[in-house]
Amino acid sequence: MREIHAGGKPLKKAYVAIFLWFTGRAIQAAAKVDKEVQKEFAALPDDFTFALGCLPNGPWMVVGKEKGKVKYFGGNLKCRPVHLRLVIKSLDAAFLILSFQESTALATTRNRLMTDGEVPYALSVIRILDIVEVYLLPKLIASLAVKRYPSWWSFSRKLAGRVGVYTRTLLGF
């Protein structure tokens, strides 16, 4: 008889890790570029930090405020105290969400995404993630990722935002 160990799926894990790394940097970028993201972060406590990742062993993305600036802190959950964890129950579920086969709202209704922390904080973070996804993804894919694609945004907001977020994400500032 052989034991079957949990884990494996290195390709999925790599995809999720890269996506979280990129999204973490994109949130840091969007906080400099988009007024709505700035407003959401401004309403959160000064040292507010949140993590998004999956059970049982990650990967994770840690983002927070430090000295008035929003920063991506990498993937180490222990790097600083975390106020809110958005926990995806498994790597498979994380892959479904992060490959846009399932929106954040749908993942929540299917009990794949849990909130560990205050609900108002979680709602703020979800609004921020939605805005970042709209900047990062083409409309067709972003429409699958968010509950409602913001068609009412002006062309200039979308264009300037995309250029700003992508440039800052890739260059890391």
Add this chain to the structure above:
Amino acid sequence: MILPDYYEFCCRVKIVAGHDALEKIPALLAEMGSKKPLIITDKGVAAAGLVDIVVNALKEGVTIGGVADNVPPDSDLKVVNQLAGLYRDNACDAIIAVGGGSVMDTAKGVNIVVSENATDLMAFSGAGALNRRLKTLVAVPTTAGTGSEVTLVAVIKDHEKHLKMAFTSYFLLPSVSILDSRMTMTMPPFITAMTGMDALSHAVEGYYCLQKNPLSDAHSLAAVNMIHQYLPSVTKNPADKDGRLAMAVSACLAGISFSNSMVGIVHNLGHATGSVCGVPHGICMAILLPYGLEYNMHKRGETIAELLLPMAGEEVYRKTPKAERAEKVVSLIRQMNQDLNEITGGRHARYFSEVKDRDGKQMVPREILPEIAKAALLDGATIYNPEDQDYEENLLVLEAAWEGKPLDRNKIKKG
């Protein structure tokens, strides 16, 4: 019917319903190996003579460890700890909660403390902190609305630290819920009306929100059918025993539905209105329900239309053109509010501008609507609403609900 690819459903509460269901409690306690229950209630329920009815039904079959009637209108951590002490001092081994939402929440809090032998209730807040069965908890609801006799949540307030702690676990579900017509018989008509509309809001929101599934749907449809049939008549004739029992069962059905399918914009804006202005929850639900349907109509029109059959019956359903059925559901709910307003001599408010406190002062001044719209952004029910909401749209709905005008659906942003 929407068939989701994946869903979860759980209701492991034994439900005993009848005109003499209370008399079954001693046998139920014996089945669960419990001999000495502590009764937890509030002063209003005790003053209405409801605890006496429960005690009389129990006393020949079981020793009652004590009756604590000091649960405040808002649950309170201090009271939870004090009642846990009483439970231990009197060597009780079960809890009977007789009352509404606050009593149920308090009883669930006491149950955590005594079952886990805890000193700090806070250590068990959030989801998933409990991982074993708690002591026997018998829920006896005294209103037909909240559905808290079948829900897995408890909210306890720490008034000293100004904290509101939420506890979520399947282990918080009561062991048994007793639905007895005698427990709601003395409810005044305007409370019957608003609690009944609360139950309707659970059934309807449970039917169109994102976590709906065929199992929660079945409970919603049965609840909608019974509430539409019995709520106006029982408000008119409070002594209608069968109607009272039907409403108790409806609220329970609606509670099972929404605790599995969750709720959306109606509860989102209702919670915010309650916290900013102190308007009773049932009133908020009654006023906001038609607007919630209108707000989601472009995404859930077909689903909402399905509610016409259980509400109005086969003949009306057949005669109403398919494209008009969803609108008809909205107009029937508005008509229910109108009928309840007339039956209660105007006490059942139809719009927010009509809501008055005991001194006749308006509870929701128009200028406070922006504050409510902002507060709603912090409430989790928005997650489960089919359409997204933002500040401007919250305000749009609140203004329409304040004036009592149908919602201008052209102003809802479309993706």
